[in-house]
Amino acid sequence: xxxxxxxxxxxxxxxxxxxxxxxxxxxxxxxxxxxxxxxxxxxxxxxxxxxxxxxxxxxxxxxxxxxxxxxxxxxxxxxxxxxxxxxxxxxxxxxxxxxxxxxxxxxxxxxxxxxxxxxxxxxxxxxxxxxxxxxxxxxxxxxxxxxxxxxxxxxxxxxxxxxxxxxxxxxxxxxxxxxxxxxxxxxxxxxxxxxxxxxxxxxxxxxxxxxxxxxxxxxxxxxxxxxxxxxxxxxxxxxxxxxxxxxxxxxxxxxxxxxxxxxxxxxxxxxxxxxxxxxxxxxxxxxxxxxxxxxxxxxxxxxxxxxxxxxxxxxxxxxxxxxxxxxxxxxxxxxxxxxxxxxxxxxxxxxxxxxxxxxxxxxxxxxxxxxxxxxxxxxxxxxxxxxxxxxxxxxxxxxxxxxxxxxxxxxxxxx
Numbered sequence: 001x002x003x004x005x006x007x008x009x010x011x012x013x014x015x016x017x018x019x020x021x022x023x024x025x026x027x028x029x030x031x032x033x034x035x036x037x038x039x040x041x042x043x044x045x046x047x048x049x050x051x052x053x054x055x056x057x058x059x060x061x062x063x064x065x066x067x068x069x070x071x072x073x074x075x076x077x078x079x080x081x082x083x084x085x086x087x088x089x090x091x092x093x094x095x096x097x098x099x100x101x102x103x104x105x106x107x108x109x110x111x112x113x114x115x116x117x118x119x120x121x122x123x124x125x126x127x128x129x130x131x132x133x134x135x136x137x138x139x140x141x142x143x144x145x146x147x148x149x150x151x152x153x154x155x156x157x158x159x160x161x162x163x164x165x166x167x168x169x170x171x172x173x174x175x176x177x178x179x180x181x182x183x184x185x186x187x188x189x190x191x192x193x194x195x196x197x198x199x200x201x202x203x204x205x206x207x208x209x210x211x212x213x214x215x216x217x218x219x220x221x222x223x224x225x226x227x228x229x230x231x232x233x234x235x236x237x238x239x240x241x242x243x244x245x246x247x248x249x250x251x252x253x254x255x256x257x258x259x260x261x262x263x264x265x266x267x268x269x270x271x272x273x274x275x276x277x278x279x280x281x282x283x284x285x286x287x288x289x290x291x292x293x294x295x296x297x298x299x300x301x302x303x304x305x306x307x308x309x310x311x312x313x314x315x316x317x318x319x320x321x322x323x324x325x326x327x328x329x330x331x332x333x334x335x336x337x338x339x340x341x342x343x344x345x346x347x348x349x350x351x352x353x354x355x356x357x358x359x360x361x362x363x364x365x366x367x368x369x370x371x372x373x374x375x376x377x378x379x380x381x382x383x384x385x386x387x388x389x390x391x392x393x394x395x396x397x398x399x400x401x402x403x404x405x406x407x408x409x410x411x412x413x414x415x
Contacts, residue, residue: 003300004300011196017328018072018073019186019203036051036079049109050106052102055097064139066129069143069144069147073112075108076106085401088400112208114229119157120154122143138414139166142172144174152177152244153240165246167244170250171250180356181353182325182355183285184309184312187204188295194219213227220305243385249385250389251361251386254322254396255356256358256393264353266316269284270348272349279343280297314369323352357372358376359372362391
């Protein structure tokens with residue numbers, strides 16, 4: 001007879017389930033990233049670290065581009081960051097350095113800490129870059145996913161304090177300016193296994209997750225809604241004027257701009273338990289109203305928990321950057337089942353879901369059922385909070401550094 005302690009030991013011994021929203025994310029990876037190239041300098045910062053790579057013809061910091069990390073579990077990892085920014089679809093670091101740009105990668109001691117706290121780290125990096133830069137080139141600063149919000153708030157706050165941040169361009173890459181989305185069924189499963197292993201639940205209840213998610217579920221017996229920490233964060237943004245006003249504002253979205261979704265339907269089974277300990281579990285995409293049943297959870301005992309998600313729009317299939325949240329969890333459970341023989345096997349008919357809707361990444365609409373499929377390409381550019389933006393030609397992985405997006409951004413950086 002399998003007991004709770006055996007499941008707890010198996011889950012705790014396995015790597016944590018991490019739904020990272022960072023350029024360093026290696027969803028489903030079973031190996032660690034190869035080491036980063038040696039950096040030119042390393043800056044200890046309050047609450048974090050910056051790794052500096054000088055431009056190819058630069059002997060010192062001359063034309064800095066600051067890139068802030070996104071959300072995740074634990075501290076930023078330069079090996080993972082370098083791998084994501086350089087060695088996958090497009091070598092962004094090399095291309096910046098080839099243009100004699102100095103790349104400053106900003107990491108945090110805790111990627112799940114409050115955005116307001118990590119903004120202090122970004123602020124320190126901006127101050128140091130401005131102080132150490134040779135010549136008069138203005139800084140370029142931004143980030144990926146949450147990193148765009150970190151730098152957005154940092155710059156706006158500095159302007160409110162009448163501090164000359166010396167930044168000429170602010171950019172964000174698939175940043176949830178109007179909110180991010182993770183299916184309520186996934187959040188509920190994380191909280192359900194909290195009694196066995198708290199790490200997955202802790203990730204969703206971290207300050208940053210509560211600030212980022214448009215709909216947050218605090219526990220299995222809770223109701224999804226706007227978390228008080230998100231409300232507070234939005235008030236803090238408002239108090240500093242919402243946006244920096246001095247730099248030019250650029251955005252890249254990993255979601256399509258033509259209103260085309262990713263093909264995922266509403267109320268569909270995305271993860272189904274097949275092992276004897278988890279049979280009956282059925283994690284679904286968000287159903288269409290008036291239906292509210294987002295999933296069923298069974299683990300170890302015969303009891304089946306219903307996951308209700310009233311008032312949440314059907315975001316899963318919307319145009320936007322895709323996070324393979326269901327697949328990450330399924331791969332983790334299947335790996336534990338294979339390693340231990342415990343009946344935690346699952347099927348995974350749907351791998352991912354929209355994580356950052358296109359309308360959020362380029363800040364043209366709030367995340368509502370009525371606006372999710374807005375044809376952004378047909379809108380007046382003035383409807384965005386950005387001076388210029390690019391939506392991807394189709395829906396792609398969240399913070400996937402594509403040639404399309406990177407070339408567009410590089411072409412818009414000032415000489």
